[in-house]
Amino acid sequence: MIIGVLNIKGGVGKTTTSMALSTAIYRSGKDVTIFDTDPQGSATLWSQAAEDNGDALPFEVLSKNQAEIRRLGSHRPDKDGQVIVIDTPPSGDVINEVIKVSDFVIIPSTSSPVDLQQTLLTCASCQDQGKEYAVLIVMARKGTTTLEAFRTAVEKSGAGIFDAEIPLKEVFKGDFGHSFPSNLQGYEDVWKEIREVEA
Template structure:
């Protein structure tokens, strides 16, 4: 399965979510490759930091920020159980290639009306990709949210009325998500029983269920 975290808007947490989904799958014994398709190379930086800290490799990270991604990602998928794509902000050609490569597109948004407006361009590209890939699945994911805040609830309710729908799992605004990359770690390695680690586990389980439904005849 190839999962791509995509949004034209930067700073919504694509890299953090991509790293943690890949890490959760790898911890379960899956063969995982993460494709860093962001020219900024944040996932590659995380992998290098991990190596410098003397930590074991959690999963493979490959830099592939070019618009041939839709041809190269399936080749990488042959040797992996899952491929996770950390997508670029505002690079239309590369974004289109990532959309054509993916089986499932996850669109991170933060609890803000501005994120909803900014996603319009992303949805336009998604609809364009579905002309060629009508089976392409997509979901919004609410990230960096306070679950009990009014704006988080209103954002979730607004997204519930849209296609694609929003995942039930949400990821909170937690300091550990910002701290972990500085040491090349994942939140589950810092505290496997923390709220952050449990949120990632819940998110992964929901994605697994989507994968099973998609694979069903």
């Protein structure tokens, strides 16, 4: 299974989502690898820092370019039940390639009205290519009208949205360069929802 993590809006937690989701997948007993397509290499840097800190991640993070992602369409590395999670930059042609090869696309977004427009444009790109996808609300401030309004707007647009929401937690800022603690703050539920959709 190939899962793309993307949004044409920057700063919405794509790398954190890729890392935490991959941890949840690994803990469920699946073999998982992250493909890092962001030129800034945030996922790669995270993995390298974790190794340097003596807290290596339990899965591989591999840097991949656009040509290598395109090739996944005909040379699938996930034949034996492996899961590939693709972390993406906020812009560039690689995003379309990731949508094409993904079995499921996660679109992380905060509930900010500023993020809504770009998130819905990303949803439209997935719809145009006939891909299964869902918006994942991250950095959520529970019980706020902004959060409720964002969820309502996404649902009214006809876009998919996860039931799970990832709360705003300072702990995520300290996770860079380390493996995750036992509490994944809801990413286990995200993986459970994906498995239910793909079953």
